[in-house]
Amino acid sequence: MKFFSKTLMNYIEKKYINKKINFKSGDIIELVYKIKDNEKERPVTHQGLVIAIKNKTVNKNFTLRQTVKGHTIDQNFFLYSPNILKIIKKNNLKKNKAKLYYLKNI
Numbered sequence: 001m002k003f004f005s006k007t008l009m010n011y012i013e014k015k016y017i018n019k020k021i022n023f024k025s026g027d028i029i030e031l032v033y034k035i036k037d038n039e040k041e042r043p044v045t046h047q048g049l050v051i052a053i054k055n056k057t058v059n060k061n062f063t064l065r066q067t068v069k070g071h072t073i074d075q076n077f078f079l080y081s082p083n084i085l086k087i088i089k090k091n092n093l094k095k096n097k098a099k100l101y102y103l104k105n106i
Contacts, residue, residue, distance in 0.1 A: 009057065009058075012058065013057060013058060017058065017080055021053075021060075021079060021087075022087075022089055023050060023087065023089045024050070024053065024092075025050050025051060025052055025053055025062075025095070025097075025098055025099065025100055026049070026050065026092055026093040026094070026095040026100060027049075027050050027089055027090075027091070027092045027093065028047070028048065028049055028050075028089075028090045028091040028092070028093070029047070029048070029050055029064070029087055029088060029089055029090060030045060030046070030047045030087070030088040030090055031045070031046045031047070031064065031077065031084065031086075031087055031088075032044070032045055032084070032085040032086045032087075032088075033045075033046060033077070033083055033084055033085065034083045034084075034085055035083070043085055046064060046066055046075065047066060047090070048064045048065050048066030048067070049064070049065045049066070049093065049100070049103070050062055050063070050064060050065075051063040051064070051065050051074065051099065051100045051101060051103065051104075052098070052099045052100065052101070053079075053098075058080060059078070060078070060079040060080065061076050061077060061078045061079060062076070062077055062079060063075070063076050064076075064077060065103065065104075074104070
C-alpha cells in the first residue's frame with residue numbers, strides 16, 4: 001500500500017506541477033496574485049522578502065514578508081496555486097540560514 005501511494009503521488013506531481021521555482025528564502029520577489037472582487041477577478045501585486053519555503057510536494061508554500069504603510073505583514077502562499085499569475089525575482093539577500101524567522105524580531 002505504501003508503494004502504491006508513493007507512485008500515485010509521483011504521478012500527480014509530474015502531471016499537475018509544472019511551475020519551476022526560481023527563488024529561495026532570502027530573495028526579494030514580486031508576486032502577482034489573482035483575487036476575486038465581487039463578481040470580477042483582478043490582479044494584485046505583492047512585493048516582499050521570502051522568509052521560508054516549506055514542504056517538498058504539492059503542498060509547497062512560502063512565507064512572504066512585506067511592509068505596507070509602516071506595518072509588517074507575513075503572508076503564506078501556496079506555490080502551485082492557480083491564483084498565482086506570475087513570480088518575478090527582484091533581488092537576493094546574503095544569508096546563512098534557510099528559514100529567516102529571526103527577521104521578525106528586528
